[in-house]
Amino acid sequence: MQSYPPEGAFLPKELLAQVRQRFLHVDICPYSGKRIFFENAGGSLTLASVVTRGAEVAGIPDNEHRDNPASRAMSEIVAAGREDLATFFGASSGVIFGGESGTECLFRVIRAAALSAEAGGSIVSSAVEHPATFDATAQWARRTERDWIEVPFDVDTGRVTAAHYADCVRPDTRIATILHTSPVTGMSMDIAEIAQAIRAVAPECMIIVDGIQHAPHGFLAVDEYGVDAYVISPYKAYCRFNNGYAWLSSRLSVVEHDRLSGKPADAWELGSRDPSALVGVSMMVDYLDWLGTHFADVASRRARLLAAGQAMQAHERALVYRLLHGGMTLPGLCDYPGLHLIGPADAPQREGVVSFAVEGVDAKHIVAELGERGIRVHARSDDVFSGNILRPLGLKAVTRISLAHYNSTEEIDACLGALAEVLPRP
Numbered sequence: 001m002q003s004y005p006p007e008g009a010f011l012p013k014e015l016l017a018q019v020r021q022r023f024l025h026v027d028i029c030p031y032s033g034k035r036i037f038f039e040n041a042g043g044s045l046t047l048a049s050v051v052t053r054g055a056e057v058a059g060i061p062d063n064e065h066r067d068n069p070a071s072r073a074m075s076e077i078v079a080a081g082r083e084d085l086a087t088f089f090g091a092s093s094g095v096i097f098g099g100e101s102g103t104e105c106l107f108r109v110i111r112a113a114a115l116s117a118e119a120g121g122s123i124v125s126s127a128v129e130h131p132a133t134f135d136a137t138a139q140w141a142r143r144t145e146r147d148w149i150e151v152p153f154d155v156d157t158g159r160v161t162a163a164h165y166a167d168c169v170r171p172d173t174r175i176a177t178i179l180h181t182s183p184v185t186g187m188s189m190d191i192a193e194i195a196q197a198i199r200a201v202a203p204e205c206m207i208i209v210d211g212i213q214h215a216p217h218g219f220l221a222v223d224e225y226g227v228d229a230y231v232i233s234p235y236k237a238y239c240r241f242n243n244g245y246a247w248l249s250s251r252l253s254v255v256e257h258d259r260l261s262g263k264p265a266d267a268w269e270l271g272s273r274d275p276s277a278l279v280g281v282s283m284m285v286d287y288l289d290w291l292g293t294h295f296a297d298v299a300s301r302r303a304r305l306l307a308a309g310q311a312m313q314a315h316e317r318a319l320v321y322r323l324l325h326g327g328m329t330l331p332g333l334c335d336y337p338g339l340h341l342i343g344p345a346d347a348p349q350r351e352g353v354v355s356f357a358v359e360g361v362d363a364k365h366i367v368a369e370l371g372e373r374g375i376r377v378h379a380r381s382d383d384v385f386s387g388n389i390l391r392p393l394g395l396k397a398v399t400r401i402s403l404a405h406y407n408s409t410e411e412i413d414a415c416l417g418a419l420a421e422v423l424p425r426p
Contacts, residue, residue, distance in 0.1 A: 005318035041402035081278025102233030102244030121172035158185030158343035162197035186353025219309030
């Protein structure tokens with residue numbers, strides 16, 4: 001039986017060094033000094049190219065659709081950004097639009113779907129979801145006088161499955177939401193399988209996916225999911241804070257929604273686009289393209305993105321394994337008594353996030369102690385963002401360590417060393 005991680009799971013050291021050089025503030029915070037960044041689920045590190053190229057474009061005062069060279073250049077940047085988004089989403093059809101944030105895009109899409117769907121029936125959402133969909137579906141079920149059905153998740157695995165949805169979806173289910181990856185449990189869901197289970201019962205159901213947490217941990221393939229909407233937030237995928245993007249299927253894109261009267265039926269954007277945001281997306285896709293060239297000698301930009309995603313996933317899973325099981329001399333999280341890990345230790349569905357609670361030790365205390373030792377992590381609590389997930393788990397709070405492909409084994413070992421000083425001895 002092959003041991004884990006397998007040979008070649010980690011990014012080669014020379015390549016990892018090149019990767020880290022492309023990001024800002026990799027190991028130094030401008031406010032607190034030297035630190036290790038394990039708070040990627042809260043927002044990833046930002047590519048230097050996103051900031052520098054974005055600043056160049058942000059300084060141009062010209063808008064699109066004017067008769068001058070600068071305006072035409074802005075239009076080219078916006079068009080290239082849209083094309084790169086389609087490549088990143090893995091979308092060969094449908095509509096992509098930008099909004100204030102990923103959460104705003106989800107609320108807007110759910111609202112439009114709820115107001116345009118046939119009256120009556122139900123709206124379905126899972127308890128494992130972020131409030132961006134969990135709260136939005138509950139609110140719009142109430143406002144449209146529909147049944148709101150909460151799909152439970154498996155508290156042992158931290159996942160919701162097709163079987164869970166099959167038990168809750170009805171033939172009159174109008175809208176169903178799915179979370180691709182949880183920023184609390186760290187687990188990814190089988191979107192295509194869940195969508196298939198939903199459509200087996202309710203073929204016309206509008207299926208809307210929150211892909212915000214999954215986007216930085218591999219690759220997207222909306223053509224293969226069989227869903228109607230997929231939403232991301234680029235700040236979690238190496239871009240700066242500024243907006244979110246939604247992909248819509250051809251049928252969802254033309255439902256009644258807010259738009260200027262003279263615009264096409266599938267126009268969703270209100271107002272001018274920010275070229276500096278879209279050039280940031282292009283810089284992110286360029287980066288993934290560059291990374292993919294180290295793993296696939298292919299002509300297709302999309303294929304190189306897939307190769308990059310697979311390499312990123314392998315590296316992250318190997319890092320998570322080291323965090324959970326330790327190194328040669330350092331105990332892993334699984335070695336500590338009284339430590340409750342969300343989800344199975346070696347679940348292949350885990351994407352870069354390890355959340356845990358320690359009996360008798362407050363999660364915020366662990367965060368503070370690790371912070372004093374230069375390790376940046378975060379606590380998730382029974383609040384507006386995570387309460388619906390933690391309550392079924394019977395937990396008031398968890399410490400979350402979240403990784404990305406630019407993190408290293410040395411950083412994991414430093415974290416394990418700090419944990420050995422903070423947690424009760426194994």
